[in-house]
Amino acid sequence: MNMEHKREESRAGSTDKARSAMGHRPLAVFWDMDGTLIDSxxxxxxxxxxxxxxxxxxxxxxxxxxxxxxxxxxxxxxxxxxxxxxxxxxxxxxxxxxxxxxxxxHMPWIEGVRAILTDLVEAGIPSILVTTSPRRMAQAVVAKAPKGAFADYVCGDDGLAQKPNPAPYLHAAGLVGINSPDLMASCLAFEDTLTGITSAVASGATTVAYTGTNPVDTSSGPQFASISSYRGVTLDDLSALIAKRLGRSGPSAAQTC
The missing domain is CATH 1.10.150 (DNA polymerase; domain 1)
Structure with missing residues (x-):
């Protein structure tokens, strides 16, 4: 069973790599939970x-x-x-x-996020929940998400070094067969705190700071872009972020989208 799982991950990684090269769609999308997916x-x-x-x-x-x-x-x-x-x-x-x-x-989903999750499912792009919260809380959110929204999740009680260490995001990438540092820029990560942003950026992921719930100013953070609302955000918008990141040279300054 384990060997079959690894073969499936390898096939998924190869397919995602080819798709990214052709259209700059994200290989995977990583989501922090509290304050990013749900206004908890x-x-x-x-x-x-x-x-x-x-x-x-x-x-x-x-x-x-x-x-x-x-x-x-x-x-x-x-x-x-x-x-x-x-x-x-x-x-x-x-x-x-x-x-x-x-x-x-009442599960306090942030407006617009469920539509993005659904679009990602339909496009075959895996989402991974990456949270410092314990597994039982992550499971409760995954259970109420759109069907098939999350391929897996990484939790605070998984025994990994915690944010701001990049370990949770690197582990999340490995769960969907993304093991090369060169491919991390083709993954999106959504975070709302400087602790989480630092973790995601350190992993190499194209990191987006969600600013719609957290009153703490994150504008000086190392994120690639910032966003204040998910309303109307499409897969094309997410792909454009990846395309822009891959097309830039040198350090990436934060921008607002």
Whole structure:
């Protein structure tokens, strides 16, 4: 079974490589989850504030934005430093439980993103979810996505070095048979935080900063382009980003699309 899986990945990689050379379509699209696919950051901040109210400490939504995109273990440590009276190893699971409860009532998809995911499925371009959130949260999002939207997902509890390290994105590429550094520029990555942007850029992916949900300014980040809305974005628009990246020489400056 494993050998057959590798043969299928190899065939997929060869097909994608040929397609990219012909039309500059993305080989794959990598998606951060919170704040990029779903507008869940307010859920996280509410869960943090609710936990603090119940167990003491000093925390608010502004503090939540400052740790957006960071591993939950680090968030827990900072919340403890702000006076949260709970064992550090219990805090991540309690926050996750709070967010999942809100998402079960309403999954906050960002407007326009489901249409892009559907277009990618129809074009045969794989999407991979790349998140620092735990697997059970990623699974909940994948289950409610358009059918076949995600070929796989990479999670914060997969044992990889976490963002801003490029390891999650390099692993995601490998899941769809993209193992050559030269092919990473033909992959798109969507991120909303500087931590995630740094990770994606370091992997070599053509990185797009989504600015529609995060109030923290990312304009000075190393992304190739920035976008404030998914409404009306087409596969041709995504392909144009790849074509422009491949046609440029030297460092790529951030641009708005």
């Amino acid at each position: 950051e307010p859920y996280w901040h509410q869960a943090e504030v609710d936990l603090v109210r119940e167990h003491g400490g000093d925390w608010n939504a502004d503090m939540g934005w400052q740790v957006s995109g960071k591993p939950l273990t680090k968030v827990a440590r900072l919340m403890r430093e702000r006076g949260l009276d709970l064992p550090e190893d219990q805090i991540p699971d309690l926050l996750i439980d709070g967010v999942i409860a809100m998402e079960e009532r």
